[in-house]
Amino acid sequence: MKIKSQLSQIIQAALERADIPSDEEIIISDASKPEFGDYQFNGIMKLAKQLKKNPREIANQVIEQIPTEGMIAKVEVAGPGFINIWLSNAWLSDQSSAILDDTRVGVGYVEQPEKVIIDYSGPNMAKQMHVGHLRSSIIGDTLATLLAFLGDEVIRQNHIGDWGTQFGMLIAYLEEQGTDSSHQELKDLEQFYKDAKVRFDESEAFADTAREYVVKIQQGDTHCLQLWQQFIDSSLRHCEEVYEKLGVNLTRDDVRAESFYNDRLPAVITTLQSQNISTTSEGAECVFLEGSDTPIIVQKGDGGYLYSTTDLAALEYRAKELQADRICYVVDARQSEHFRQVFTIAKKAKMVPESVKLEHIAFGTMMDKSGKPFKTRDGGTVKLIDLLDEAVVRAKATIKERENQEEIDLDHVATALGIGAVKYADLSINRESNYLFSWDKMLSFDGNTALYMQYAYARIQSIFRKYEGELSGAIIIGDELEHRLALMLLKFEDTLTKAAVEATPHTITAYLYELVTLFMKFYEQNPILKEGVEESTKMSRLQLASLTGKVIKKGLEILGIEVVDKI
RNA sequence: GCGUCCGUAGCUCAAUUGGAUAGAGUUUCGGACUUCGGAUCCGACGGUUAUAGGUUCGAAUCCUAUCGGGCGCACCA
Missing domain, CATH: 3.30.1360.70 (Arginyl tRNA synthetase N-terminal domain)
Structure with a gap:
């Protein structure tokens, strides 16, 4: 509505x-x-x-x-x-009754659907996914789900890092160690990367070899490419495992790796040169933008390309071949200057038509309790897979604490609650500010948390386990609370629209929280199945409860969070 | 140094883009109820929106300065 x-x-x-x-x-x-x-x-x-x-x-x-x-x-x-x-109450009554059986709970479609590219997650293939990939993955995924639900044509792009110096290093190290070790899974690849890095830093000769291997891969050396492909496959399998746990809808079809743009890089330089946008300075091909003395280097003195070049090639591909109307980059806020520059160059060079919207969906850093970037005790990066496993373990403990347990599938519920808590905590704050990670806060049933929403949903389901009849009759707006509740339910579409335009998932969580607190008040004050409630009132309230449950479920679904019938 | 983002209740965060008396949660204290799932609901305490000016009917929001902090700045991605 x-x-x-x-x-x-x-x-x-x-x-x-x-x-x-x-x-x-x-x-x-x-x-x-x-x-x-x-x-x-x-x-x-x-x-x-x-x-x-x-x-x-x-x-x-x-x-x-x-x-x-x-x-x-x-x-x-x-x-x-x-x-x-x-x-008017009559209008609220009519409108809310009308959406009861609608699978979209009254949410229509955007008037002018766009083709939207959402670039998110973007893990590095040389390492395991760590907490730094969490925000991009879940904010991006929510945005993709949201826009698709509202009727846009969404194209997901996973711009994985599979190219560059690090891979030369890995292959050089692999050659040095002997190719027998090439079948290792990524757990070892993580260690392998660290070992290679140590070797790279301590030996000048090894570093030179590594750089030679980069050139070899880029020139299409079959043997090197084969080894490289093994790394990528192993690494991608690991990512898929994380996506599966996290409930992020990225598949191999969405992968457009850095290497995908390799063939297009020389053309980027030609395009820039032919329009006098880039010039040669100190041996490197540079773009000098107004208001800045330091250039953006698009080609190194040795002929190698840089990530700006790749991003320009990707922009052109997305704008011209994929025909995007809007391109969203869900990337760390620290890269805002980079994107500002790349967007400016792309438009200036007409690699992207003026009408295409280019957006950097920036987000802040994940911090620990003391306000420092989130690390393990020994200062290493926290692996995403470990973080998610811990979330489930902690959720399980939280569930066990409560009394009067109903019969539930503990593993399934713990997963829904644990993963949901991690995602909700992240999505519920303004994405641009840094975000304080706290297990206690996210796994609380109080306040604006996933568990509070999931609990409310479970309570509503419990009503319908007690009441097994048909729902009929109209929704009657009997008091101020019911007026506000019905209106809130009808506001769902306006909320989603705002979240989609501004790319702000926290708009949705704020809405859900307001909806749920309102429902709790309503439920507290307006008895439904208790003795003495008139039949028409009971029916009306049952329908309000049912509708609330549906909106909570749909809202959480857009955020990639599962609901359960019992906790 | 240059650029950029930020500074809101003790803590974690909002504030519909310039709107009315700046709102929630949490903490603390008090209250409701022979619990339609009490992991609930209600109330109280808590603010010179970093500071000082300016713009106007009206500013947390825009402009200027200052203080404090994060981040980024020539051949990594």
């Missing part, structure tokens, strides 16, 4: 009827307080200023033109010229 845009249209029409010229977009806000109604329109003051008229007078002229039958129950002018809007 697109409530805000409906209200915008009503205001727009009222402005026209009142003969008040306006070319501003009509932005409807949620009311800041319950006594100000359900929604408010604050644009009159700005409008009045332009027209040099009294804002309250104009506001009064406008509300005279707003019909108070159907959707709107009441409108008022308040303060310097706010227009407060109350929705």
